């Protein structure tokens with residue numbers, strides 16, 4: 245396994261460094277960014293290299309890359325940077341937590357799967373898919389490239405998640421439906437039907453007036 249360079253200097257980059265160094269056979273050699281004006285010279289004791297110099301100083305023959313960009317522009321920024329890395333010749337590294345239960349080997353490059361995920365058999369996870377902690381991804385699910393699944397999402401069996409889709413915390417997806425490409429599924433949304441491409445879906449807000457909460461407290465007391 246080659247050591248890796250992490251693209252990014254934000255919180256996702258720090259989290260990626262944490263998991264790769266503690267729970268994988270990968271060593272992290274450096275960070276890189278194309279915004280040196282906003283970057284520190286070092287991060288977590290490692291050098292931060294201008295992206296324009298990375299292939300010369302850390303060539304793809306000796307180093308792999310992990311792109312640690314969040315869901316900005318509905319995952320398109322991370323998608324585009326992964327394509328850029330591949331055009332430079334880098335292989336993209338993936339991470340899967342030893343504390344998740346993963347019953348598929350069909351997981352693409354630049355994927356990042358944190359702890360307490362259950363991924364059932366016959367499921368396919370595409371390239372550049374970020375799966376944060378504590379999700380259920382049922383059997384025969386297809387997660388297409390460039391998706392971001394946050395936390396405590398339930399994806400029922402046989403669902404297809406279209407390319408680039410973002411799933412907010414606690415979203416619930418009914419079995420055997422198809423989410424479109426580049427959807428934003430809001431926190432707590434319950435999706436029962438197929439969705440169209442490039443749309444935002446959220447549930448009616450569950451926020452309650454404080455007086456209502458107070459009344460409820462009195463009743464239960």
Ligand SMILES: CC(C)(COP(=O)(O)OP(=O)(O)OC[C@H]1O[C@@H](n2cnc3c(N)ncnc32)[C@H](O)[C@@H]1OP(=O)(O)O)[C@@H](O)C(=O)NCCC(=O)NCCS
Pocket residue numbers: 394395411412413428429430431432433444445446447448449450451
């Ligand atoms: C759906 C979402 C994308 C909308 O974002 P937005 O356009 O910035 O919306 P706003 O925060 O301005 O809220 C607009 C209105 O929608 C409501 N709303 C926002 N998100 C909602 C949600 N998930 N469910 C129900 N109502 C929601 C707000 O209460 C607000 O209502 P109001 O106008 O009556 O006050 C976003 O709220 C969301 O759910 N993102 C996912 C967050 C998440 O899971 N983060 C995890 C990161 S690890």
